[in-house]
Amino acid sequence: MRAPSIVAPGRIRRRAWHTALRAAVTGLALAAAAAGAADSPARTDGALLPRDSTEAAVFRGGLVYANYCVTCHGINADGNGRAARLHNPRPSNLRASDKNDNYINLIVRRGGEAIGRSPRMPPWGEELTDEQIGDVVAFVRSVNMRQP
């Protein structure tokens, strides 16, 4: 009989780290792409991303997403997170979402049940700051198909 593997926890930690890193890199790539596309305001003081820019919000929102949303909505925001199969209805495919900023803000803050949808979408208003919610909304809007 094989002894229980002592490398397993390390492997799990490494995988979690990879996931977080991928999300961060994706966020940065998206932010860089957005920065390149937009005729962004003059960059004073050499900052990579001006704090109040959409690009910076999308980058910060990607980190919020990687911490709070990825288990259900997935690394590709397509609704196929690791825990997705535990939920019925399944987590939404955020890439295909046609919802606007206000709607996303509302469902993130108050949860699905408060707006007549599934309680499987938790409320995050107590957990996240207003800035984090604004940022994660910006992130979701940056990956979904609804036009500005």
Ligand code: HEC
């Ligand atoms: C525990 C699993 C779970 C987590 C974690 C979770 N969600 Fe959800 N989410 C759901 C489910 C399930 C639905 C679908 C609800 C329904 O169909 O009524 C949903 C729906 C949504 C929708 C609606 C999309 C649309 O087009 O209608 C948005 C936006 C959303 N989630 C964003 C987020 C964000 C942002 C986070 C992280 C802050 C998050 N979710 C975390 C399970 C989750």
